Amino acid sequence: MARAKFNRLHEKLQLKEFKLNSLLEITKAINENYSIDRILNIYEYILREQLGISKLMLYSKQSEWHCLLKYGVRGEAKKINAEKDITHIKDITVIESSSISSLNSFDVVIPVHHKDRPLAYLLIGDLNEDEIRISPTIKHMPFIQTLTNIIIVAIENKRLAKESLEQEVAKKELEVARQMQALLFPQNLPSNNRLDVAAKYETKQMVGGDYYDFFKLNNEEYCLCIADVSGKGVSAALIMSNFQANLRAHIKYHKELTIKDMIHQLNTDVMNAADGEKFITFFFAYYNCTSKTLKYCNAGHNYPILTNGKKSIQLDKGCIGLGMLDEIPSISVETIPIESQMTLFCYTDGLVELENERDEAFETERLINIIHNNYDLSMSDLSEMIFSELDRYKGDLDFLDDTAILGCRFF
Numbered sequence: 001m002a003r004a005k006f007n008r009l010h011e012k013l014q015l016k017e018f019k020l021n022s023l024l025e026i027t028k029a030i031n032e033n034y035s036i037d038r039i040l041n042i043y044e045y046i047l048r049e050q051l052g053i054s055k056l057m058l059y060s061k062q063s064e065w066h067c068l069l070k071y072g073v074r075g076e077a078k079k080i081n082a083e084k085d086i087t088h089i090k091d092i093t094v095i096e097s098s099s100i101s102s103l104n105s106f107d108v109v110i111p112v113h114h115k116d117r118p119l120a121y122l123l124i125g126d127l128n129e130d131e132i133r134i135s136p137t138i139k140h141m142p143f144i145q146t147l148t149n150i151i152i153v154a155i156e157n158k159r160l161a162k163e164s165l166e167q168e169v170a171k172k173e174l175e176v177a178r179q180m181q182a183l184l185f186p187q188n189l190p191s192n193n194r195l196d197v198a199a200k201y202e203t204k205q206m207v208g209g210d211y212y213d214f215f216k217l218n219n220e221e222y223c224l225c226i227a228d229v230s231g232k233g234v235s236a237a238l239i240m241s242n243f244q245a246n247l248r249a250h251i252k253y254h255k256e257l258t259i260k261d262m263i264h265q266l267n268t269d270v271m272n273a274a275d276g277e278k279f280i281t282f283f284f285a286y287y288n289c290t291s292k293t294l295k296y297c298n299a300g301h302n303y304p305i306l307t308n309g310k311k312s313i314q315l316d317k318g319c320i321g322l323g324m325l326d327e328i329p330s331i332s333v334e335t336i337p338i339e340s341q342m343t344l345f346c347y348t349d350g351l352v353e354l355e356n357e358r359d360e361a362f363e364t365e366r367l368i369n370i371i372h373n374n375y376d377l378s379m380s381d382l383s384e385m386i387f388s389e390l391d392r393y394k395g396d397l398d399f400l401d402d403t404a405i406l407g408c409r410f411f
Contacts, residue, residue, distance in 0.1 A: 019143050022046050026147065030154045040069050043151050047124070047144070055106065055125035059086070060152060061118065062159065072126065075105070086111075086121045092141045110141055112149045120152040174206040174234075181207050181237055184244050186214050191378070194289050195222070196409040198379035200387055201402070202350075208402035209236025210348045211244055220290045223251060226346040226406050227282040228301065235278070236402075242273045243280060259284065259297050260331045263319060270323035279323035283315070283346055287338070287410070294344070295335045300324070304346040305368055308339060309375035312368055315344075343379075343409045345371055350403030351386075357395045379407040 025046075029039050047053045048071065055072035057080065059065050065082035079102045080086070086109055093109045103109075106125040111118060122144065189197040199212050209229030216222055227243065229236040246269040250262050257265070263284075270280050283304055285296035298304070300321030303314035317334040347367070354362040370389055374382055383405055390403070 018050065022050070022147060023150070026150055026154075030150070036155050036158060039151060039154060043147070044069060044071065046147065051140075051144070053124045053126070057106075057123045058148070059121045059123075060155065061120070068120070068155070073105075080123075082121060086123070087118055089121070092145060108141060110145045110148060112145060112152050114153075119156070120148060122148050177234070177237065178203075178206045181241065184241060185212065189214055190216075191380070194411055195287075196379045196411070197224075197407070198383045199404070199406040200383040201404040202387065202399060203232075203402050204350070204399055205233045207234055207237035208232060209240050210350070210402040210404035211240045212346065212404050212406040213244065213247070214406065214408070217251070217286070220288055222287045222289070223285070224287065224344075224346075224406065224408060225282065225284040226301065226304070226348065226404060227280050228348040228402070228404075229280050230278045232402060239270070239274050239278055239280070243270060259286070259295065259333050263297055263299060263322070263331050264328060267322045267325075267328050271326060274323050276323070279321045281321045281349075283318075285344075287408075292338045292410075293335050294338050295333060297331060297333045299328075302347060302349050302352060303364075304344055305364070305371065306336065306342060306344050307368070307371060308342050309372055312372075314364075338410045340411055341409065343371065343375070343407060345408075346406040348402065348404045350399060350401035351390065351405060354390055354394055354400060354403070355397065356393050357397060362390065362393055379409055383407055 025042060026039070029042050034042075044056075047056060056070060057067055057073055058069040059082040060068040061082075065087075067082075080100075085100050085103060089109050089111050090113075091111065095103050095106055095109060098104050103123070106123040108124050110122040110124070112120040112122070124144075185199070185201065189199060191197065197214055199214070201208075201210060201212070203210070209232060210227070211229075212224075212226040214222065214224045225247070227240065229239045229243070243266070246266060250257060250265060254262075254265075263282075266282070270278075280299075281301035282299040283296065283301040284299070285294050287294050294306075296304075296315055296317070298315055298318030300319070303316045305312050306315060307313075315334070315336075317332040319328050319331040322328075345367075352362050352364050352367060356362075367386070370386055371382065374385055377385065386405060387403075390399075
């Protein structure tokens, strides 16, 4: 009898030593930042070799349930649908006879929860109690549950750390992209006795698909434009960068091109770059300081406002947006006389489509009133005021879209 008691005590000590060593081994692997595969190998060794569990499936949930580890499994067991078949199990459960045939090849289901959220399910089978040194009977299941919990939490933490690192890298890459995109915009807009030009741009994301430009062609002529790619974010920014490069190249190296010719060529460029999946609205104009004329074409863009501070017109002559069709069916180009103190105000749809908390759009008429009521301001101050009005109008809401404005006063 004394011998039997000694053996029981010795077995308990062995069990405690085994559990402690197992936990230490797993903890060491986690602290030394072993790979997920290596941690799972240690976990498998403990369960398979030291506990004699010859059949196992470990399900873990990220965006959806997937099998993280399995061995000794064949046939029906491979057909288990974790979401449907086992997520209703809340406690360690012995499978005696399940209506789900694929579960009958296992003996026990061990759930791992964090608060009320299921993290993992361990299915084990073929418990060989005669051969193993430490019996994996039901009384040892809580230890296996604890061990599995440690493993799953460690793997989840690794995954979150990796995601965080990837997000940080992506954020830095986007910041570089934002800085590079900013260089595509004109850095010094003129404000002199001929022209007063100002612009402002706010992106919905770190990079966007709106674009404006203004540059001098010669002593008499200037070129100005504004454009908007359908969509937002990186893809729109890439299309717009390609568009800006093509536009600049056509103007610099193909000076013989008329506005109509250039619109046709840009349409082809957009079709090639976007493969028909995106389009660009585009307003383009030449201003001649000597003849005091503005020649323009509006390719599906929001109508720019031309005003003398009291009366305004909207520049609507042109064609459909670029990249909508392989060939643009017709293009109109209009030439308008410009009087001293007239202002041309261009903008993208993010401005007039901005909504307030009552779902009311900002709209063009409100923009015209702001321009007229503050006509004595410089273009820079007027641009700042308009964005202040947009901030006030939207309240606590976010900008719905990228928003750009380009204003030019003629003297």
